[in-house]
Amino acid sequence: MIFEEKTLKSEMVYRGKVLNLRRDEVMTVSGKPSIREIVEHGGGVALVAVTDKGKVIMERQFRKPLERVVLEIPAGKLENGEDPLSAAGRELAEETGYRAEKIEYLTKYYPSVGYCQEALYMYLCTGLTKGQTDLDEDEAIDIYEYSFEELYDMIDHGELEDGKTMAALLAAQIRLAKKEK
Helix, strand or coil, X not given: CCXXXXXXXXXXXXXXXXXXXXXXXXXXXXXXXXXEEEEEECCEEEEEEECCCCEEEEEEEEECCCCEEEEECXXXXXXXXXXXXXXXXXXXXXXXXXXXXXXXXXXXXXXXXCCECCCEEEEXXXXXXXXXCCCCCCCCCEEEEEEHHHHHHHHHCCCCCCHHHHXXXXXXXXXXXXXXX
16 A cells, blocks of 8 residues: 655755755654655756767766765756756766767656655767867866776676666666667
């Protein structure tokens, strides 16, 4: 039996530039109230950009929450009211300098449904043309190219840990395999 929690009371705890934190009091299946802390986030895009040689464009950048450099696919947040497809092209160009002849929707992914309603729209980008990056003034990103096999080995050895990257690579692999049939 599926039980849907009813919100009894909702309070905005924090409003930030990137996210908000809300505290909801809900009625649980036991009939007792409980507190849910919910992160509100405007969502984003994540891009599997594949060169004509079959290499995936990857980024290395410092991520403050982990206090280290992380390998990941290009990604970025949606601007208020921005169409995800438009954001995909914008983020690819800004962060990597590449433009894509074809940007194909893969799937929508919720990184952590237990406490956050953020949605990431995942795209496969092909027909790439190299250009100039247009990084935000507070961004420092190094660009690399890896084969799918190299990236899968990195996942297998615990060297690639970013969830959106793993999910998007899987979605892209499925889509590309279907095209090869």
